[in-house]
Amino acid sequence: MTQKILEVVQTTILKEKPDPSTLEFGKHFSDHMFMMDYTSEEGWHQPRVVPYQSLTLEPAAMVFHYGQTVFEGLKAYRSSNGDIRLFRPEENFKRLNQSCDRLSIPKVNEEAMLEYLKEFVKLDKDWIPKEKGMSLYIRPFIISTEATLDVSPSRAYTLMIILSPVGSFYKGGIDPVSIFVENEYTRAAPGGTGNAKTAGNYSGAYKAQERASSHKKDQVLWLDGVEKKYVEEVGSMNVFFKINDEIHTPALNGSILEGITRKSVIELLESEGMSVCERSISIDEVIAANENGSLQEMFGTGTAAVISPVGRLEYKGRDYEINNGKMGETASWLHETLVGIQTGALDDPFGWSIEVNG
Structure with a gap:
């Protein structure tokens, strides 16, 4: 696929x-x-930036x-000296193509x-806020546009990207959820489609979120769809546990979204000599670890909050307090380090941040 002129x-x-x-x-x-369009005859064509409409x-x-x-x-950030930075955007386009493949949508040229x-x-x-903790949220998306009720993959699509300035996820300090x-x-x-970022995954979760809200809880922790036994992910975040000084996270099994922040957390921890065990983790194990004192931390990872x-x-029907309801040292270090890399406040030895010049 050749790159078209913008x-x-x-x-x-x-x-x-x-x-x-x-x-x-x-x-x-x-x-x-x-905006950019696709037809079965022309492929992806006519990339353009136009007034929001x-x-x-x-x-x-x-x-x-x-x-x-x-x-x-994904997000764009302002560094302290005013530079514009994107955090691992190539991973987002790679994952977009993975989602396209699962939904039978033609893939895009990631480099272009x-x-x-x-x-x-x-x-x-x-539109990128200069205030600390704020950023510009970037939403790429693809919709099928062929006008037919035939139950088969569309032969026409439109890809769009819109930008939205967002405030700090934690307005009054980091409060555990x-x-x-x-x-x-x-x-x-x-x-199924659990490892794809597709609309139905989110609207299908609304009913469970309503249940969580009625119980005065912030988010939903999903269990596996077969046995309702194994932990999968939290709302819009992947989930990690620190048990006996070891970090554990559910293994990617086809029904869990491959989070880019999740990937970054694993690579960051491993760079510090901390191994991360990716495996099946039952909810009963989590509860037992909390009750015997071996569960030291639990946190989510995602674009919005980075670390939650x-x-x-x-x-x-029973409530369990984790780490006395406080943020743990590992989660705190990860948040400080990732945000520092994203905003340019800390060195980026991994080459994750891309500067946008001009």
């Missing part, structure tokens, strides 16, 4: 930027958007009926997409 059409009317102190996730969008789709567009769509999420993204971010760089262990509904099962410590767990 067309740029700048808006003539700039939006008023929101007050950084009132930013909410996904509520405000920058002046422009990236509404879409016109036929009612029969397949995305509305069969949910053939995938997406990604990274170059298009850089140019797009440079154009709307003034509370988790509701879901043992009725299932997020994913082996052979878990302070309380509810399972089968």
